[in-house]
Amino acid sequence: MKKIKALIVDDEPLARDLIKTYLSDIQDIELVGESENGFEALNQIQAVKPDLIFLDVQMPKINGFELLEILENPPAIIFTTAFDQYAIKAFDMSAVDYLLKPFSKERFLQSLEKARNLITMQGQQPILEGLREKIDNSQEPINRIVVRHGAKIIIIPVDSIHYFEAQDNYVMIYADKGNFLKDKSMKFYEQHLPKQDFIRIHRSFIVSVSQIESVEQYAKDTHLVILKSGTKLKTSANGYKRLREIL
Amino acid sequence: MFASVGKNKSIVQYILLWIVVSAIHMLIIRLGYKWPFFFAAADSLVFNSLFALFGIGLWYLASYSNLKKVAVVEIIIQHFTAATITVLVWLSAGYFILRQVIRVDIGYDEFLDTTRTIRIISGVLYYVIMMAIFYLIINLRELEERIKHESRLNEMLKEAELKSLRSQIRPHFLFNSLNSISALTMSDASKAQEMVIKLSEFMRYSLTQFDEQLIELKDELYHVRLYLDIEKVRFGNKLVIEYAVDEKCFGYKVPALILQPLVENSIKYGVYESTQESKIEISSSCQEEQLNLRIKNYFDPDYIHQKGTGTGLQNIRKRLHTIYGRSDLISVEKTEDLFIVELKIPHYEEDQSTDS
DSSP states (O other): OOOEEEEEEOSOHHHHHHHHHHHTTOTTEEEEEEESSHHHHHHHHHHHOOSEEEEESOOSSSOHHHHHHHOSSOOEEEEEESSOHHHHHHHTTOSSOEEESSOOHHHHHHHHHHHHHHHHSSTHHHHHHHHHHHHHHSOOOOSEEEEEETTEEEEEEGGGEEEEEEETTEEEEEETTEEEEESSOHHHHHHHSOTTTEEEEETTEEEEGGGEEEEEEOSSSOEEEEETTSOEEEOOHHHHHHHHHHO | OOSSTTHHHHHHHHHHHHHHHHHHHHHIIIIISOOOHHHHHHHHHHHHHHHHHHHHHHHHHHHHSOTTTSOHHHHHHHHHHHHHHHHHHHHHHHHHHHHHHOOOOSSHHHHHHHTHHHHHHHHHHHHHHHHHHHHHHHHHHHHHHHHHHHHHHHHHHHHHHHHHHSOOOOHHHHHHHHHHHHHHHHHOHHHHHHHHHHHHHHHHHHHHOOTTOEEEHHHHHHHHHHHHHHHHHHHGGGEEEEEEEOGGGTTOEEETTSSHHHHHHHIIIIITTOSSOEEEEEEEEEOSSEEEEEEEEEOOTTOOOOTTTTHHHHHHHHHHHHHHSOSOSEEEEEOSSEEEEEEEEEOOTTOOTTOO
């Protein structure tokens, strides 16, 4: 039988050691690597293509959720976290398991069992989608967006973003560092960006208030928002109303 | 005046007041109406002691008729009735007693009759003045009570505030430390034990210190060191700590747990958010009047700070302000990759014995 390839991602060496020790007498799982942050993890995931990741939530620079977001074909994930109320909420209904640190060997074996079932079955994608949706439903405002640019991870601070544009099922983010496509909905950003800093001016646009240079009349019911960069964006009637409320 | 605290003092004051009034009364009759001393004294004594006695009853009337809650008309009727009865009873009783006591007929009887009007007027005046004084006292008392109550509330509020300003051990830290211990129990039992003890000692300290408490710098530093030792076990070589603490400052008094949140912050923004080695420097220097504490940490300039940063510092500023009454005791300096917080702890005057 083919062994399951597992990767441990955690910024604390002892936390990694613990999982290693728990795994040491398990025959069907092969530890293929360890990473102490999201950047290392991405490289390793691409190099060794693990079937299972033990993923810590709180890590420097990009957290476990953000890493999960930028993975194209995410493997089975077992989150490990010390204390994260939002995470707990996010996982509650999900088949992808989470372990609250410190966790017992029994609890660890239980979640391995879940992971085995998930990996042998084909349908892990929809479950992960469900998890993503749950994370998206948390009301925590975001202050950065993590995107992938080829093999590189790019962290975009929210306050460096000029505007968002809807592109089919994706969102194009226009920021200081350039343009990046992100697999998220406009609705998500409308809900999670700081309310006083961003306005949805149109079905297709969310604009940063600080980037607005001026607003001009365009047609009877539409206005143009002119950004400091010179870009002109159309507003809808409702969008213009929201804009006037904030400005 | 007669009820509640300071009862005896109030009675003495009341009697003194009436002695003064009696003296004036006597002088008026002696000097103004030229009656012999005995008559003047009897006149004054009888009328004034009677009114003083009635005054006790009036005090209760004033206490129980609340000016704020009863309608104005009702109050006017109440006082009109009370004044009429008081003055009538007072005068009749006075006249009766004096007529019984002074039997010698040298025209005192007529004097009493001719001065009836003025006595009625002074009776009403007494009543009005006395009521005015009573109400004033009652109001002042209520005010005092309210101020006391308010300051008590404020004190409670302050206490509650301080409690919440206290360094709260982040649950994250606690559970991660327990996880490290869990790992160590399998690889290095004695190190696990050492960490359990450090964690317990640190927890005990954090749970038992009160904010108004001033403790020696030595103790505060000891517990900061416990905390950092634990973090060092968690993060290994990623965390580098340097101490430059002058031993002669060790006896200096500082508010309990004042350094803790600063060190926690520097760990949070330095180590938690860095993928490389992260250094924290703790240093102190002291003069007679002031102790300077400085916590310096390097952070990753690429790190995007969470909004709301600075509340921890705000809390320390508030705490220092609550304890020392000064808001200039904390200063913050931030460069591209360096964060420095400096605290000035003034010499605490009330406690000089342990501070040399």
